[in-house]
Amino acid sequence: MDEQALIQSALKGELDAFNRLILAYQDLAFNVAYRMLSDEDLAADAVQNAFISAYRNLKMYRGGSFKAWVMRMVTNGCYDELRRQKRRPTTPLEPISSEDHEEIDSPEWLASADPTPESMIEQAELEHAIQHCLDNLPLDFRTVVVLVDIQGMEYEEVAHVARAPLGTVKSRLARARLKLRDCLQGFQELLPARFRLEGEVRE
Amino acid sequence: MKVTLTQKDWMLISAYLDERLSNAEIGKVESRLKTDLQFKQAFTEIQYARRILRSLPMKRAPRNFTLSPQRIKMPVRRGWFQPALSFVSATAALVLIVVFAGSTLLPMLGVTKSAAPIMALAPEAAMDTTQKLLGESTEAPMIILWNPAQGAGGGNGNEALGSYTSGPGIGGGGVAPTEAPVIPPAPMAAESPTAKTLTQTQSDPSTLILGLPEPGTGGEIINRDFSKSEPSKPALPASTFWIISLAALSLVSGVLALILRRR
The missing domain is CATH 1.10.1740.10 (RNA polymerase sigma factor, region 2, helix turn helix motif)
Structure with a gap:
């Protein structure tokens, strides 16, 4: 159906x-x-x-x-x-770490293409860095970048979700990516090697 | 090297990466990528950020979010009390502003415009008031008469007014000797026509005046119970009453609405 x-x-x-x-x-x-x-x-x-x-x-x-x-x-x-x-605002009584989660039955583990411990740690670091940068984005920018870059949605769909004109979506996306670029550069050394920006474009 | 591009350039790069440009724009971007080093670097950095974002794995839902008939039951609507209180509070505040402005600003405007005529009319008004008062008082003036031979009111304060005849004369003299003939209070009301009038108007102490009795008549005592007199109350203007009431209503309903909302 x-x-x-x-x-x-x-x-x-x-x-x-x-x-x-x-x-x-x-x-x-x-x-x-x-x-x-x-x-x-x-x-x-x-x-x-x-x-x-x-x-x-x-x-x-x-x-x-x-x-x-x-x-x-x-x-x-x-x-x-x-x-x-x-x-x-609330403050958790105990800090939450990824080690506390059940690894065996976790959907993260099932979704991972490479389940080795090293790659999982790398993946966790990358996720942490990206999530940190996403959290620092203004809410409107975050929505657009999550929907377009993480979910792969079309601009028109995002415009409908965000109730914003197409031009606004484009503008927000460009500015969000720019901010993310600035933020992610702060994590360069912590990111896995395959996610580092090499050579000539580094500041 | 720090990349400095315009907002339009960043949007162009972003749209180029998402293949959202027209053919003409694509050609322009690609030619610029070949010639402009800064533009090329900006492109590489944005491409990198985009690639990292897209590398994130999809998180799978930790459970199914399917709905059951119990779950989709419409919840009991939250009371209308909170919106009603908010409305009452806002309305009361608005009316308060209107009443306050009306009671303070409008009289101020009125006074400034008519100050001169009022001042010019003031003496006439004062005369009218005096005549009015006189007219009222001449109808039934209250006269306290006393016997000039005996005097009254002086001296021993412990003596009751009813026994003033045994007290000292005017000026506070000593107590009269017991051998002196005691003249009882004269039944003036029966003899003097003036006194008759007095008895009729005793109820209004505002018209009380002092006068001399007819020759051969005694004094008259007016007994008045001052303890029963009503205390004077300052009159509260209607506008002040409304202002206070509206302010209280607005405040109380606003606070209640806030408390209900926070629950």
């Missing part, structure tokens, strides 16, 4: 049809939320709330890219969460 048929069924109240749409987009939604919130639990909550909200507001869907419509719900949920955090 194609996407439009599933949407029509879901509009008639068929929860199973909507759940199939969720299964199609949940990884993408979770990834976006995680890159924006830098926290798996918060990202999972944001995604769950976004899907609930999407189901309840399905009548508001006016055609076009369903992926973009769902991603807008997810990014809105992330904005709400970030605003809430800003209003009520």
Whole structure:
């Protein structure tokens, strides 16, 4: 069954049809939320709330890219969460480190193409560096760069998600990349060799 | 080497990397990449940042987010109380501003415009007031009469007014000797027509004046219970009352709305 048929069924109240749409987009939604919130639990909550909200507001869907419509719900949920955090900042009682996570059953481990310990450490360092740089971006820039560069979405879809004109999306993306370049250069020595910028373009 | 390019150049590079340029623009960028070293370096750096971002692995969802019928039940709507309180607070604040402006600014404008005529009319108004007061008081003046032979009110303060005849005369003299003939309070009300008038107007102490009695008549005592007199209350202007009420309403509803919102 194609996407439009599933949407029509879901509009008639068929929860199973909507759940199939969720299964199609949940990884993408979770990834976006995680890159924006830098926290798996918060990202999972944001995604769950976004899907609930999407189901309840399905009548508001006016055609076009369903992926973009769902991603807008997810990014809105992330904005709400970030605003809430800003209003009520919290400090974890214990520092969270990647060593605390279960490695064996982790989806990270399953998703990795190279499961050797060295490459996992390298990957973790790279992720940490990128996430740190993403966190330092203004929220609008972060949304655009996550959707385009990490999720590979089209400019038009991102414009729909961000409710911004195409030119604004291009501008935000260019400025976000510029800021990321500046930030990542601070991590040059810590990054794996294959991710270092070589030779002539180094400052 | 520090790369200094315009915002348009950065956008051009970014769009070129995403293949979002027209053929003409692509040609322009590629020719510039060959000639402009700074442009080339900027391109390489942005390409690098983009490559790193795209190297991030997709995080898989830690669980399924499928919905169950229980989960999609509409939640009980949060009370309308908080929005209502917010609205009341905002409205009260607006009305407060209007009332405050009306009660302070408008009179100020009115005084500055009509100050001269009021001052010119002031003596006439004062005369009118005096005549009015006189007119009221001449209708029924209250006269306290006393016997000049005996005097009244002086001396021993412990003596009751009712027994003033045994007290000292005006000026606070000593107590009269017991052999002196005691003249009881004269029943003036029955004899003097003036006194008759007095008895009718005793209720209004504002018209009280002192006068001399008819020859051969005694004094009259006016007993007044001052303890029962009503305390004078300063009148609160209506505008002040409204300002205070609205300010209190705005403050209380605003604070309650804030508390409810934070929950």
